[in-house]
Amino acid sequence: MKKIGWRGRFGALSLPAMAILFVAWFPGVSPLVSVCSAEVPDPVMVRLLATAAGMDPLGFAVVPQPPTLSSFVRQPSAAVLLGKALFWDMQVGSDGQACASCHFLAGADNRAKNQLQPGLNGGDGAFGNNPFTGFIDFPGFGPNYTLTANDFPLHLLSDTTNTNSVVLRDTNDVVSSQGVFNANFLGSDPLRMHDTGSPVPDPVFHVSGVNTRRVEPRNTPTVINSVFNFANFWDGRANFFFNGVNPFGPLDEISRIYENNAGVIVPQTLRMPFASLASLATGPPLSEFEMSFAGRSFPDTGRKLIPRQPLAFQKVHPQDSVLGLLSRATLNPDGTVSGNPGLNTTYRSLI
Numbered sequence: 176m177k178k179i180g181w182r183g184r185f186g187a188l189s190l191p192a193m194a195i196l197f198v199a200w201f202p203g204v205s206p207l208v209s210v211c212s213a214e215v216p217d218p219v220m221v222r223l224l225a226t227a228a229g230m231d232p233l234g235f236a237v238v239p240q241p242p243t244l245s246s247f248v249r250q251p252s253a254a255v256l257l258g259k260a261l262f263w264d265m266q267v268g269s270d271g272q273a274c275a276s277c278h279f280l281a282g283a284d285n286r287a288k289n290q291l292q293p294g295l296n297g298g299d300g301a302f303g304n305n306p307f308t309g310f311i312d313f314p315g316f317g318p319n320y321t322l323t324a325n326d327f328p329l330h331l332l333s334d335t336t337n338t339n340s341v342v343l344r345d346t347n348d349v350v351s352s353q354g355v356f357n358a359n360f361l362g363s364d365p366l367r368m369h370d371t372g373s374p375v376p377d378p379v380f381h382v383s384g385v386n387t388r389r390v391e392p393r394n395t396p397t398v399i400n401s402v403f404n405f406a407n408f409w410d411g412r413a414n415f416f417f418n419g420v421n422p423f424g425p426l427d428e429i430s431r432i433y434e435n436n437a438g439v440i441v442p443q444t445l446r447m448p449f450a451s452l453a454s455l456a457t458g459p460p461l462s463e464f465e466m467s468f469a470g471r472s473f474p475d476t477g478r479k480l481i482p483r484q485p486l487a488f489q490k491v492h493p494q495d496s497v498l499g500l501l502s503r504a505t506l507n508p509d510g511t512v513s514g515n516p517g518l519n520t521t522y523r524s525l526i
Contacts, residue, residue, distance in 0.1 A: 282397035417450035
């Protein structure tokens with residue numbers, strides 16, 4: 176067993192903290208006994224160890240704020256209200272997709288139907304196979320398929336403790352999150368939730384020629400505690416520095432925002448730190464897989480939303496911690512919610 180210095184691995188720990196560490200990692204074994212293999216840590220003891228070492232839950236941590244935020248946001252509480260409305264509103268997507276459609280449970284996606292992607296990032300458009308092995312080990316996989324517990328793991332070994340054992344089945348399909356139907360953006364109807372679009376036959380996501388919703392290349396990460404992420408998206412492309420335009424931060428050297436300087440519109444370079452969530456937020460609303468018909472722009476989206484009632488097609492719980500006071504719904508004595516959908520305001524007023 177490789178020896179690890181306690182001070183080097185954990186910093187300076189007190190003797191009680193060391194004892195808790197031993198008990199947590201080696202339950203039932205005296206801290207004075209030499210142990211060569213660790214068992215599964217006891218989470219209660221790990222929590223005690225963390226407390227003894229001076230660690231607190233993230234609820235006590237200071238949320239990092241961009242130092243120049245006040246130059247762009249006059250009232251943070253209003254921005255929180257606007258942001259939550261936009262996050263949950265199905266009107267933001269071209270055909271009813273909200274950000275929250277994929278982040279509904281524990282901040283992630285627990286849907287089972289139509290959640291498979293064949294490996295398009297690797298150039299593979301066939302479901303259920305692995306092009307590197309030539310075998311089709313999941314012949315039932317395809318668009319609109321409903322996943323079951325028996326489908327997992329996708330990569331199955333004859334000996335799960337030995338990575339060199341015989342592979343019993345495998346696929347490069349990705350369990351991900353469904354998004355929009357394949358269509359070109361034509362415009363918005365003020366009386367309809369959905370944008371007006373021209374359907375495009377989808378070469379991958381269809382059943383007998385009938386389009387299904389497209390499925391994204393990667394599955395949905397949780398949004399819980401994501402404010403503490405240095406970068407966002409699985410590949411980190413939502414940059415720590417927000418450029419005001421897209422997810423790529425300073426990697427997009429020509430990105431500019433525009434400032435009204437005494438009536439003169441002047442292009443400015445923005446590099447706002449601690450803002451990877453802002454970088455992230457510029458991606459999904461225009462993604463042709465996630466939320467948008469092809470060709471829609473942010474000005475198109477803004478013109479659609481600004482005059483509208485937020486969440487106009489969804490009931491908002493009157494006790495919602497942020498939106499409740501503006502809810503048009505009613506909380507019944509039995510705990511159910513009835514009444515009118517939406518908020519008692521417009522996006523123009525919120526902005």
